[in-house]
Amino acid sequence: MTAGEFCATDVHRLPRSLVRVVRAPAEDPRLLMWVGRPGVRLLSFDEHRQVDRASLQRFPQERDASVAWASVPRDLVIRTERCGGRAIEDYLRDDGDVIITWGSLSLPSVLLSASETSDRVEAILATAALLWLYRPDQRLVLERNHVEDTVTIARIPGAAPPPISG
Secondary structure, eight states, rough: OOSOOOOOOOOGSOOTTEEEOOOOOOOSOSSSSEEOOOTOEEOHHHHHHHHHHHTGGOOBOTSSSSBBBSSGGGGGGEEEEESSSSHHHHSSOSSSEEEEEEEETSSEEEEEEEHHHHHTTHHHHHTSSSEEEETTTEEEEEETTTTTTTEEEEEEEOOOOOOOOO
C-alpha cells in the first residue's frame, strides 16, 4: 500500500450514493476499482490519520473508539440528543465540507459537502453503528452512536490543525 492509498477493504459496504466501480487505469494491476461519485472523495489512509488527529484524537475515547463524553469539558459539548435526527439536520444546514469517519478502518473516510451529506444521510447512518461527521471549517464533530441511540455535537478542543493535504 502506498501512502496515497486507502487501506479500507470494505469499500463495497459504503452506500452506492457515495461510491461506484470503474475500470482501473491500464498501469493498475486491478481490472476494476472503487472511486467516489462526483462530489465525493475517498480519503487515503494518510489523510484519514490526519483527520483523526485533528478531530477525534483531541477527545478522550472509550474502548469502542466512541468519545468518552463524560470526560469532555461541558463547555465543548453543544448538543446531545436521543436519536438525533433534528441535531443532524441542523449540523448539516450550513455550507462547507463534511468528513465522515466510521467506527471501523475497513471503511474509508469520505469527504463531501454538507448538502451532499444531507441528501444521503439515511444511507450514511445505515452504514455503521458508530460514525463521526467532522466539519473542519467549523471545528465541530458530530458523533452518532447507534448502540447508545445518541447524537452528540461538540467543539473540537485545541488549536486549529493545518488543512488536509491530499
